[in-house]
Amino acid sequence: xxxxxxxxxxxxxxxxxxxxxxxxxxxxxxxxxxxxxxxxxxxxxxxxxxxxxxxxxxxxxxxxxxxxxxxxxxxxxxxxxxxxxxxxxxxxxxxxxxxxxxxxxxxxxxxxxxxxxxxxxxxxxxxxxxxxxxxxxxxxxxxxxxxxxxxxxxxxxxxxxxxxxxxxxxxxxxxxxxxxxxxxxxxxxxxxxxxxxxxxxxxxxxxxxxxxxxxxxxxxxxxxxxxxxxxxxxxxxxxxxxxxxxxxxxxxxx
Amino acid sequence: xxxxxxxxxxxxxxxxxxxxxxxxxxxxxxxxxxxxxxxxxxxxxxxxxxxxxxxxxxxxxxxxxxxxxxxxxxxxxxxxxxxxxxxxxxxxxxxxxxxxxxxxxxxxxxxxxxxxxxxxxxxxxxxxxxxxxxxxxxxxxxxxxxxxxxxxxxxxxxxxxxxxxxxxxxxxxxxxxxxxxxxxxxxxxxxxxxxxxxxxxxxxxxxxxxxxxxxxxxxxxxxxxxxxxxxxxxxxxxxxxxxxxxxxxxxxxxxxxxxxxxxxxxxxxxxxxxxxxxxxxxxxxxxxxxxxxxxxxxxxxxxxxxxxxxxxxxxxxxxxxxxxxxxxxxxxxx
Numbered sequence: 001x002x003x004x005x006x007x008x009x010x011x012x013x014x015x016x017x018x019x020x021x022x023x024x025x026x027x028x029x030x031x032x033x034x035x036x037x038x039x040x041x042x043x044x045x046x047x048x049x050x051x052x053x054x055x056x057x058x059x060x061x062x063x064x065x066x067x068x069x070x071x072x073x074x075x076x077x078x079x080x081x082x083x084x085x086x087x088x089x090x091x092x093x094x095x096x097x098x099x100x101x102x103x104x105x106x107x108x109x110x111x112x113x114x115x116x117x118x119x120x121x122x123x124x125x126x127x128x129x130x131x132x133x134x135x136x137x138x139x140x141x142x143x144x145x146x147x148x149x150x151x152x153x154x155x156x157x158x159x160x161x162x163x164x165x166x167x168x169x170x171x172x173x174x175x176x177x178x179x180x181x182x183x184x185x186x187x188x189x190x191x192x193x194x195x196x197x198x199x200x201x202x203x204x205x206x207x208x209x210x211x212x213x214x215x216x217x218x219x220x221x222x223x224x225x226x227x228x229x230x231x232x233x234x235x236x237x238x239x240x241x242x243x244x245x246x247x248x249x250x251x252x253x254x
Numbered sequence: 255x256x257x258x259x260x261x262x263x264x265x266x267x268x269x270x271x272x273x274x275x276x277x278x279x280x281x282x283x284x285x286x287x288x289x290x291x292x293x294x295x296x297x298x299x300x301x302x303x304x305x306x307x308x309x310x311x312x313x314x315x316x317x318x319x320x321x322x323x324x325x326x327x328x329x330x331x332x333x334x335x336x337x338x339x340x341x342x343x344x345x346x347x348x349x350x351x352x353x354x355x356x357x358x359x360x361x362x363x364x365x366x367x368x369x370x371x372x373x374x375x376x377x378x379x380x381x382x383x384x385x386x387x388x389x390x391x392x393x394x395x396x397x398x399x400x401x402x403x404x405x406x407x408x409x410x411x412x413x414x415x416x417x418x419x420x421x422x423x424x425x426x427x428x429x430x431x432x433x434x435x436x437x438x439x440x441x442x443x444x445x446x447x448x449x450x451x452x453x454x455x456x457x458x459x460x461x462x463x464x465x466x467x468x469x470x471x472x473x474x475x476x477x478x479x480x481x482x483x484x485x486x487x488x489x490x491x492x493x494x495x496x497x498x499x500x501x502x503x504x505x506x507x508x509x510x511x512x513x514x515x516x517x518x519x520x521x522x523x524x525x526x527x528x529x530x531x532x533x534x535x536x537x538x539x540x541x542x543x544x545x546x547x548x549x550x551x552x553x554x555x556x557x558x559x560x561x562x563x564x565x566x567x568x569x570x571x572x573x574x575x576x577x578x579x580x581x582x583x584x585x586x587x588x
Contacts, residue, residue: 010358017355018346021387088340092403095306096359097331 004105007098011106016113026114030121033069037062037125044189051191055220059131063215064188066122067150067208070115074151075179077111078158079171086168101246104159108242111155112148119147131220139218146218146231149238150211156241163248182208187216207237257319259284259411259443260305265314267300274300276467277314282445284410287437289458290447291553293565297467298447299339302415305445306336319410332360335404339415342400343388349399350375350384353406360407367406374402378432394425401432405442412436414446418453430457449565451553463557470560475553482551482559483509485525487532489546490517498541505535511558516544521551 019026037058045057052060084090093103126133134140161178165171185199186208192200203209210233217224260282267275275297282288290298303309305316307327315322321329343352353371362370375381378398388396397417404412417433418426434457436442448454454461455475462472471478491498495518502508502520508528511519522528525548533543557565 007359010355013358014344014347014351014355017351018344021346021348088338089342089344091306091308091336091338092342092356093359094308095331095334095336096356097328097361098359 004099004102007102008105008109010098011093011103012109012113015107015110019114026117029069029073029118030125032072033065033118033122034125036065036068037122037129040189041065041129051193056131058126058129059133059220060216061189062122062126062131062133063219064186064212066119066147066219067186067212067215068183068188069118069122070147070151071154071182071208072179073114073118074111074154075158075175077107077155078160078162079175081107081159082162082165082168082171085163100250104156104242104245104249107159108152108155108245111158112151115147115151116144119143133219134222139222143215143218146211146214146234149234153207153234153238153241156238156245159245160241160248163245163251182206186212188212207234210234210237257284258282258317259286259319260288260445261315261317262301262305263315265301265304265316266312267297267304267309268312273467275304275311278462278464278467278469279314280462280469280472282411282443283460284443285437285441286459287433287444287446287457289454289461290445290464291449291451291454291458291461291557292447292464293449296464298449298464299415300467301464302336302413302445302447306334306413307331332407333410335401335407335409335412337397337400337404337412337414337417339419341396343396343403345389346387348385348387349380349391349395352388352399352403356403357406362407370406370408374406377435378402392425394421394428397421397425397429398432401429405436409442411443411445414444416448417446418448418450426453433457451557451565455553461553463553463560465557465561471556478553478556479551482555483521484523484551485521485528485548486511486519486551486555487522487525487529487546487548488517488519489532489536490544491536491541492516492544493541497539498536501535501539501541502532506531508532511555512564521555 041058041061044061047057081090094100123133158178161174162171165174181202185195185202186206187203188208192203192209195203210230213226214230214234217227217230258281260280262281263279264277265275265279266273266277278297278301290301292298300309304311305318305323307323307330310324317323318330319333321333323330344355347355350371353374354367357367357371375384378401380395380399383391383395388399391399401412401414401417412433414433418429421429430453433444433446437444446458458475460472460474461478462469463478464470471481473481489498495513495516499510499513499518499520503510506528509521511521520532529546529548533546536543554565
């Protein structure tokens with residue numbers, strides 16, 4: 001067990017070192033959330049027909065955009081893993097005496113840590129745009145924990161799906177296929193009550209919904225009544241995806 | 255008797271449509287450079303993947319220093335340093351960080367780690383470039399660094415898949431020198447694959463020739479060349495070489511190796527003794543010899559003798575389909 005965490009940390013460390021040498025990825029990834037907030041947010045906010053129980057639309061969507069950018073980033077964890085597999089770079093990890101799960105966990109942790117960078121950037125943008133975020137250290141610590149967990153959760157999902165795919169060509173299509181419904185069939189951009197019944201049912205099974213709800217409570221509304229449910233839903237999804245990803249990944253190599 | 259580094263018995267790896275490795279047995283002795291020579295798609299990489307625990311054999315047994323690759327993979331992994339054919343370095347970080355990463359993966363701790371990395375950089379002759387990003391290295395430097403990353407945990411066996419592919423002659427020499435030093439000074443055992451005859455001949459102490467998933471010959475380069483049965487005599491004629499071949503076979507009992515468009519090569523015990531007889535025999539049959547020369551057999555002749563065709567013919571001709579099959583099989587498996 002100790003070896004598992006130790007080796008996961010080694011995998012994480014390498015990924016972070018890569019990131020430090022080449023920060024362009026992190027910088028490029030800030031552009032999309034900026035566009036969502038400035039373009040989509042400012043237009044959609046004009047509608048004023050969305051029932052938001054008194055929260056300005058920009059504030060309402062900020063946790064949604066945060067969750068979305070972490071989601072997009074996490075989904076690429078699996079994509080890069082498939083690349084590394086096909087380029088033969090993964091062999092270096094696979095022929096080392098480390099548990100297979102350590103590779104999965106290390107990569108998933110990377111997804112979580114990169115998510116934190118996204119969170120920092122979105123906090124900054126939202127502040128510039130005049131969104132009032134709750135500045136309570138406890139709440140902010142909780143936001144960090146949720147983002148970390150969410151990153152791990154969806155990185156694992158991505159590793160699970162991507163390792164099932166046999167060719168790289170199929171990966172990009174699948175990325176779209178996963179991210180679209182996860183994002184739009186959730187409460188990221190609008191309340192679930194607006195959705196038709198069948199879509200509501202789907203959104204309740206969507207882990208993204210719980211993440212957004214938790215982030216929204218911690219960052220904007222301060223209403224923590226739903227938080228235990230949200231955290232439980234997320235925790236459950238994370239455990240399931242990590243187990244699935246490890247099982248799928250073990251098939252690579254003996 | 256020295257302990258065997260690798261013992262392989264009846265190893266087979268079958269994919270759905272392909273027998274990539276088809277029942278091979280061989281032993282690699284400790285502290286030797288053992289080469290697997292064969293054309294692309296012959297089963298070299300698959301064999302390596304089985305030894306390095308990257309894929310599970312369909313049947314048969316492999317032991318690395320007594321540890322079974324299927325039952326005891328972590329012990330095998332700890333005793334092997336593996337340099338794959340494709341670039342396995344992390345491009346975006348420095349050479350030093352690549353070594354550091356390998357050391358940590360293999361559990362090399364603290365002060366030992368630092369010292370070993372320093373020594374490795376010295377051995378590789380790249381101390382002054384250690385903090386540069388790998389992407390800026392030359393091909394030869396990358397290869398040396400890769401070998402370095404495979405060595406920081408001090409494995410007893412170094413496994414390399416086509417270690418000099420894509421390198422210029424100078425880079426090739428440097429890698430060869432490094433491998434020789436490792437064997438001589440550090441007592442390491444080297445197992446490598448190559449499709450380069452001169453590499454097998456000059457670098458390896460023993461080689462196995464592999465074709466279509468089977469080992470067709472095994473021995474020292476000298477033994478194998480000796481096994482061809484003498485010298486190769488090549489002669490050129492403007493007349494039909496087929497006719498010439500028949501005459502030589504009948505009148506002199508000479509073994510024909512290959513018949514080309516305007517040339518013919520034969521195997522004789524001793525070139526000095528046979529050349530006059532060959533010319534005599536042919537001219538008395540009114541076949542004019544334009545040129546004649548003798549050469550010592552090469553590994554290509556060995557390959558020809560045991561595999562029944564030239565190695566390049568296997569590369570470009572019949573085998574491309576098989577290569578594609580292997581690749582597809584790997585992808586499916588992945």
